[in-house]
């Protein structure tokens with residue numbers, strides 16, 4: 586019960602890694618605010634969390650919109666009274682050879698996967714300074730190594746890692762920790778619904794995958810989020826932790 590008495594915002598909580606993280610943190614005692622553009626999905630996750638003493642609730646927001654991010658954090662603080670942890674997990678995937686990948690799609694991936702985390706962190710940090718709280722950002726192994734047909738996604742996740750390191754240094758003395766997690770392929774709706782065009786070379790795509798075998802479970806990533814956000818990791822800030830079966834080890 587490492588999260589007893591803690592209030593945690595989990596973005597992307599309607600699905601996949603975000604939903605698994607909400608479940609894990611609630612199981613460890615947290616009051617969880619499930620935030621997602623899919624408000625009904627966030628509500629559904631919220632309703633299946635371990636009740637404990639906590640009043641979990643759901644909020645809708647659009648990560649691509651700075652005002653919506655600020656509004657969601659403000660509502661969370663108004664209803665819960667404090668924030669101890671922000672889990673920035675919501676994100677999107679878009680594949681395609683560079684020649685056919687539009688400028689609009691590039692901008693959309695960067696806005697939702699990277700700018701959004703800046704908007705949310707900026708809004709949450711004044712509250713995290715009060716609680717000596719922390720942020721866990723969901724980057725990816727794709728932020729540590731290149732993956733073919735994935736330039737926008739790789740750039741967004743490398744940006745998340747760089748932003749994590751920068752903010753970690755800026756807020757370390759104030760007692761706020763900021764870390765990132767870099768998973769390999771995870772079995773979630775994001776990877777289950779990928780539509781790979783015929784002209785993409787599967788051998789290039791699969792060069793980078795876990796050396797332990799299959800894709801991993803969302804619960805494996807949630808366990809790492811729970812560790813990094815807990816007191817067990819109180820001396821850890823500014824890291825980009827691979828959860829990738831040695832995908833990026835060499």
Ligand SMILES: NC(=O)c1ccc[n+]([C@@H]2O[C@H](COP(=O)([O-])OP(=O)(O)OC[C@H]3O[C@@H](n4cnc5c(N)ncnc54)[C@H](O)[C@@H]3O)[C@@H](O)[C@H]2O)c1
Nearest residue numbers: 597599600601602622647648649675676725770771773775
């Ligand atoms: N699945 C993988 O293989 C994998 C690997 C490494 C990193 N990641 C990262 O983990 C995170 C979660 O991915 P997942 O696999 O659970 O995907 P998912 O598609 O199952 O869940 C993503 C969630 O983000 C929400 N979302 C999307 N756009 C949003 C927006 N504009 N505003 C608010 N919410 C929005 C979706 O509604 C969804 O609930 C993402 O950041 C992803 O890049 C995933």
